[in-house]
Amino acid sequence: MTRYPIGIQTFDEIRDQHYLYVDKTDLVYKLANNFKYVFLARPRRFGKSLLVSTLEAYFSGCKDLFKGLAIEHLEKAWNAYPVLHFSMASAKRGTVEDLDAQLHRQLALAEDNFALPDGSDQDVTVRFQNLVARAFQKTGLKAVVLIDEYDAPLYPLRSGEKKLQLLRTELDSFYSALKDLEPYLQFVFITGITKASQLSIFSELNSLESVSLSPDFAALCGFTQQELEQNFSEGIKNLGRKYGLDRSQALQRLKEKYFGYRFSKSEEGVYNPVSLLSAMKNVKTASYWFETGTPALLADEVLKARADITKLEGCEVKLPNLGVPTE
Numbered sequence: 001m002t003r004y005p006i007g008i009q010t011f012d013e014i015r016d017q018h019y020l021y022v023d024k025t026d027l028v029y030k031l032a033n034n035f036k037y038v039f040l041a042r043p044r045r046f047g048k049s050l051l052v053s054t055l056e057a058y059f060s061g062c063k064d065l066f067k068g069l070a071i072e073h074l075e076k077a078w079n080a081y082p083v084l085h086f087s088m089a090s091a092k093r094g095t096v097e098d099l100d101a102q103l104h105r106q107l108a109l110a111e112d113n114f115a116l117p118d119g120s121d122q123d124v125t126v127r128f129q130n131l132v133a134r135a136f137q138k139t140g141l142k143a144v145v146l147i148d149e150y151d152a153p154l155y156p157l158r159s160g161e162k163k164l165q166l167l168r169t170e171l172d173s174f175y176s177a178l179k180d181l182e183p184y185l186q187f188v189f190i191t192g193i194t195k196a197s198q199l200s201i202f203s204e205l206n207s208l209e210s211v212s213l214s215p216d217f218a219a220l221c222g223f224t225q226q227e228l229e230q231n232f233s234e235g236i237k238n239l240g241r242k243y244g245l246d247r248s249q250a251l252q253r254l255k256e257k258y259f260g261y262r263f264s265k266s267e268e269g270v271y272n273p274v275s276l277l278s279a280m281k282n283v284k285t286a287s288y289w290f291e292t293g294t295p296a297l298l299a300d301e302v303l304k305a306r307a308d309i310t311k312l313e314g315c316e317v318k319l320p321n322l323g324v325p326t327e
Helices: 011-016 025-034 048-059 096-113 124-139 161-180 225-231 233-243 247-258 273-282 288-293 296-305
Strands: 037-041 083-087 143-148 185-192 208-210 259-261
Touching (some): 025 048, 096 124, 225 247, 233 273, 273 288
Parallel strands (some): 037 185, 083 143
16 A cells, blocks of 8 residues: 655655655756756745755665665665755744754754864854864765755735845844855755845855756656656556546546646646645545645735735746846
């Protein structure tokens, strides 16, 4: 019986506990070996945290976790780099004090992991810089920095420009350290929901490349039609049995419900992972993403503007409005 990893965002748990994993490791290898500073934007509940966890396992040299996957035959060295994994998801109280407390906690865990001196007497930016430099000195390998949901601390502040500016300044200070740490860094990966133009990270890190709308990585998060048909046969069969549908009809039902997210003009669309996995586990098609991933900020702005959302259907948004330069 297939085990579906609903709510599980750690790659090692999925692999160790034999949950279903749709192999994206060829794209993980391509991403990790062709870039140094990378930014990826995706909606909520789209697999960003699992991707970060997969990169952490890969750069930590956990070869056994990748047995049977595409990357097993692509990677030869399997170096165990010092990996620093930061999640901003827990810093949502909208204060500098809360943000600093969360960062100090994660920095302390990293110091313990690498048996490095306690840096709690330093501010978060200096502590971060020293941690990276010391990790490099101790291991002889450059560090990998993974930042998940980099923009999460900003979302609670829908109003109050003064508090918002204080938080931006603190985030800028922390992220700007990456520029000075370049000699000690092997790879930097940053995820978020959108590209916040108010943060200087995107102007200071000139080499930060966004792959958010890259054709090469359009299927990095989410499931393609081919991946659905190859990996979910049991679930498709169960859904068909419940609704009295044959395989092609069950596939059509899933497509009408969950397909069509497109992250590149030239590539096919993908299925939302939380919706598809939930439908398979529950043997029921329902509005799973809307129940768990509704962007409150967007909903608030729609209410504030008194917008008629029915008029948004069919609207086109140009690439410059998404923060992506046109060629």
